[in-house]
Amino acid sequence: MNTLDIRNMTVGYGRNTVWQDFSLQMHAGEIIVLLGRNGCGKTTLLKALQGNIPLRSGSIHINGIDLASLSVRRRASLVTTMPQEIPVEAGLLGIDYLEMGYYPVRGPFGSLTAGDREKIAELADIFGTASLLAKDLSEMSAGERQMLSLMRTAVQDTPVLLLDEPASALDFNRTARLFSMLKTLAARGKCILAVLHDPTAALRVGSRVLCLGDGICLADLEPAKTPPDVLEHTLQKLYPTLRLHTDPLFCWSV
């Protein structure tokens, strides 16, 4: 049973404290969506969880293991981040990028086994990205790179997944596929933490939605169990002009 447990975490840059005493517990199968305006500290939160910025105080445990005590490689077998964008590195193919997802397991010298490659091919079929394997990263569109990046996190197969605006460059079909993939992954027992900018998407995909203000959590909603008027009222703290409708024409689901 995968769990993520953040206790009284304080992080910041220089003299600037971004999160003070932030706590969050999540279980396997949950998709927590972080909503918040630009610069409210969402990315900082993900960075702290990945271990890219040191904690001033508090702790992060995944499956009961304290992340602070782990090497970078060991940590990456428990948690990985899908960044906002991956670099446009000419001369690397999609498959090269995906194979890097095996680094925490195989290490700097270990070559991939036939089983590893098979698993990549299988995942590519599930994600519908088989055509990207032999394509150069620099020739992919931003959306294709995003799908590839999501696939790399799936290859890495960590209990906790952090996604930073995973759908920012995706077209409609791919967005729908991304969300259905997230639900599949969650159903397989992952803890998924995603930063999104679209509140409607957040309500559809998130089992919990956190509304973040500057360094504080304004609300922790469970869309499925919360009446629409409460949802609307709460989301309006972040998005004053937002109105929730249940117009069937604009209802799509994943």
Add this chain to the structure above:
Amino acid sequence: MIGVMAVLILLTAASLAVGSYPLTGKDILHSFRELLAEERSMPTRVFWGLRFPRTLTAVLSGMTLGLCGGVYQLVFRSPLASPDLTGVASGASFGAALAIVLGLGSSVMRMGCAFLGGLAALGMVFLLVRFSGGGRTHTYILAGIVISALADAGLMVLKTLADPERQLAAIDFWTMGSLASVSSAKVLPLAVLTVPVLTLLLLFRRPVVMLSLGGDDCRAMGLSDRFWRGGLLLLATAAVSSCTAVTGVIGFVGLIAPHIARFLWRYRGGIYLILCGLIGAVLLLAADLAARSLGGGAELPVSIFTVAAGVPVLTVLLCTKREARL
């Protein structure tokens, strides 16, 4: 790949044969037979005393410069990166100049000083990086620039102190690079230092390529970017430093070999780094052949030819713009 190998073998053969005392294929075969003989004929002595060490040095140094150039460009994520970037060339020049000015006569002493100068520059760069608490790519580049400037200033001081008749010329000649003074006594330490490092760098090619994606991505995939970036640069720079100690400063090979490799192979995985090394060797062998045959009996500095070849190549790559994202 096969083409590059063929050119390399051809140039190696030419490099063994051509010189002020030309050797034929028969002479070279004969030399191998006479390797352990007591009495050696003239061609055999020329071969083992001059040609073989010189050719081997050209191949080893070229490979080191090319391969390390490839590593630098990936690790620094910049097509402009080259082994000179971390101040090695300047540090080694300073060390060699110091040996010349202090009158440490033997060439092996000079070589040792150059190597120590290069390593000292590298050490200072690492100290500076550590002190600044950075460890990101541009911290290394900035620290390299600072240390280079420091070593260059020191070099200028030494030049003003040097005896203008002999020492100044020797310093200048050294900073232009040449394979003329290579002897078997210098090749052995070079081989001992470079071959293991090159092997290690090839073994570490996965982390090298991963570093080209940047620090955040590396850490998300479990690669400690600080550790690997520092370690790989240390290895590459130590190898380049030992080459520079033997040959003097050779410009441009480390910069253009990776670009040619990219142009030919269009791919950064697999054999890319090996190809960088082979192309580096080809470039340096060709430049050395030109340096000793075009001067009309006199030895020319090899950097004249590496730079003269490098500029048009880089210009063509820039203009075709197929892969060179400058």
